[in-house]
Amino acid sequence: MTTSLPDVDVPVVDLDPYDEAVLADPRGFQETLREAGPLVWLSRYEVYAAGRYDEVRAGLANHRDLVSGYGVGITDRRKEKVFRTPSLLIEADPPDHTPRRALMDALLSARALRHLRDEFARIADGLVDELLDRGEVDAVADVAETYPLRVFPEVIGLSHEVRPHLLTYGNVVFNAGGPPNAVLTRAMSAPGAEAALAAIADQTRREHIAPGGIGAAIWEAVDRGELPEDEAPLLVRSLLTAGVDTTVAAIAATLHCLAAAPDQWALVRADPRRARFAFEEAIRHESPVQTFYRTAVRDVPFGDAVLPADGRVYLSLGAANHDPRRFPDPDRFDLERSMSGHVGFGMGVHQCVGQHFGRLEGEALLGALARRVERLEPAGPPVRRLNNTLRAWGSIPLRLTAA
Template sequence: MTVTTATATTATATTATATTATVPTSDVDPFSHEVLEDPLPMHAELRDAGPVVLLSRHDVFAMARYDEVHAALVDWQGFQSAAGVGMSNFRYEEPWRPPSLLLEADPPRHDAPRRVLQKVLGPRALRRLHERWRADAEALVDEVLAAGTEFDAVPALTSVFPLRVFPDAVGIGQEGRENLLPYGDHAFNAFGPSNDLVAKGAPRVAELSGWVAAQCRREALAPEGFGADIWAASDRGDITPEMAPLVVRSLLTAGVDTTVHGLSAVLYAFATHPDQWARLRSDPSLSRVAFDEAVRWESPVQTFFRTATTDVRIGDTVVPEGRKILMFLAAANRDPRRWADPDAFDLFRDPSGHVGFGMGIHQCVGQHVARLEAESLLTALARRVRTIELAGPTVRHHNNTLRAWESIPVRMTPA
């Protein structure tokens, strides 16, 4: 990666006069396999380069420091989501699917769907699920340990558990659930450039999109569950009938892959930090803190884009209206300007304030569901497992947006 300085001339929104600023410019490709395998050196270089950097390979601006990323996330008026949170600019390009009403919309179109989901996924619903998910987690852990104490944590635990409990909660049937992971993988790849990762998923786009759309219909959903609650909201007039399947789709797109990789992150963290696992075992109430610290430390969602709605000044640089800005959530979550010893996974830390779930009005509406899944699985493991260690080389799964795992071989010593 090479960082240089370039001179950019733009017009400010207030004076419409030309201003000149020196913009750090990098030739790094954040979506290359080399960077996706280990993005941490790139994150450090971008943070050190300045508050905003021009990525010359893709002609987009980028922010990697916590303060600037946080500010952009909460400023939906200046940093638009409705033009797409990926590299494609919906002002000029046709989306590959109807845009998400939660992720790719701004007020007022964003407001009603978010209010509905906040209620559907609220504390009352999660209280109903708490005991059921805890029992499901205990059964899964018992089943896995009965088969042997050395196994791959990704297919055995972190992929299986969300696919067991979350679709049940939404109200979709058992058949075809395996489609959710490749669909979500392609959806998150599509936020990046049209590279080999997008091409890999392209042959199944029509099939997977059709299957997901079919699961979002009222008649396909169980009479009780998150999906039925969303359709009931359309009956009350809280959202339109046209919005209801798109809101259900948002759950199925964002509620599985991100949780799978969040659970993988926390298990990898404990396998490589035995002292922290011992601390969790001594105090299982730290399970949610552990999950949030893993989300900060590993950042399953690495990046999202915004689009400048006006000429916007970031540091000494004016980013022109209409330009894409890539926010490195993962880099912000390890910014030493915000976090003490940021590369450490530490349960003594207060990880609140991390941007792994976003921030502001577009903050992940399902984050409490993910925390409940993590709490259920970690509590079950803490009761049954004395030690966790890596049992072989780990393998990353490359995705343009997600920090994901293909394989985490572990050895667990029963308590």
């Protein structure tokens, strides 16, 4: 354990956010973080941390003073190497970040994706048919993983060869946001992990991307001179984590929350348009992406404290989304609360580029379930899937009763 002290006078928290017990249930750690102060020192990793809503939201939005280019995971890229290539979207800062983000925003805006709504609904209805035939299902493997993998690769234009590797790839990448602990080691040594990394690197090249999809549109930007050729596969790769793993985690979280709260499922059943609110509240309640790091380029106020220049800060999205200062009774999953302003998708110029895609998937799938499923009930104990960055489920047994 380090004995290093912070450069400024802030409370010291000697807890490990990457301890496996904390990854499984972070609420206690997050409460300690919030209540210790607006800015604290995480002595285990010699970084600052913030868990209160106001400070986390402001920190995420302040891209001028708190940069992402030195790494949004625990590793400071100025001092250490990591095995993965930095994301051109979430680990880049303006002005380099701006044209890339503008391109992706144009391709992934709610308006640009609107034409997919009917097809997504049709595929969701087909999946619900299959689920009702079985009665008892795993909300993770049979629903949350199955549905995105049916709709997402087709829209991007990914080959069939790469699709089996997507979840394995994302698990490694998101785990790499934490320290080199046992959780990361298990992810990197899992069967197929090495093959997944190689397959994604290969299959995001131009010759493997089908025409007519979002991936092809990225490569067309190269032809127009708007994007360097070496950046195109990296941008396609960025979509894979933004559009698969986080959506899988969010759909699983929503189903778990609704199964545990039959009164809230009844609200969705009564008006399937509430599916979008259920998905949004689950993003707040579960915070599939738990944290991002930022690095200060100058002294930055955090409440009544100051993050010193060159300080790195762990911004806890999960803690902020459960801050009772912003969300009354935050541990309750409540579709009738005002959930606007949650930070589950981040905030500012680095807000999740795939959020509209994820919302479209969540709304289509949950709406189909609401129209066809009378009761959504637990059929066994759920099991967490530990990840250094994501809050995810490994298994959620459910029993579905047709309407």
